[in-house]
Amino acid sequence: MENLFYSFWWLIFPIGFMIAGAFNSFLGYKRQKDALNLLRAYADKGQEPPAELLKVLQRPLDDDSWTGSSSAPRQPTNYWSLFGLFAALSAGFVGAGYYTDMDRGSGAFTIVAFVMGAVAVWALISALTTRRNR
Incomplete structure (x- = not known):
């Protein structure tokens, strides 16, 4: 068993990246779900939701920016x-x-x-x- 970890130590990195990606996807799902629940609460009260809440819902799920809006447009790959x-x-x-x-x-x-x-x-x-x- 010790030889297994000695020979395949490098697998820690891809497994770690997969775990980080799964956690990032879960956080994005939770953010969207919480925003929808908040939007539903505004709709039940008959109030207009704030613009920041609508921006969170318009953001793509695979967007990696932490701020919610990117200040610079994406440059094409060279x-x-x-x-x-x-x-x-x-x-x-x-x-x-x-x-x-x-x-x-x-x-x-x-x-x-x-x-x-x-x-x-x-x-x-x-x-x-x-x-x-x-």
Whole structure:
């Protein structure tokens, strides 16, 4: 059992991110439910709800901003820079796997290079097919 935790310590990070995502989703659900209950209470009394309450309900559930409104519009992703980054990473891992013996012949760097190359191809396709508003 001790060997299991020794060999798979890195699983703490993806499991932690999944738990954090689930908790964030639960908090978003609870926020929307509380806002609807408050809106229902205003409707029962026949009063007009405040504008801030309506803004909470208009906010998408997957919005990660803590304030409820974003001050700057979202910038489009620059796929050309992603292509350059992942192409360079792929070339680096190919070079490290071919010219050095860092992975002791296991082929791990080759696998990482293929994955980085696949992401670079995706970024290139996205860069070529995405329209920019100029």
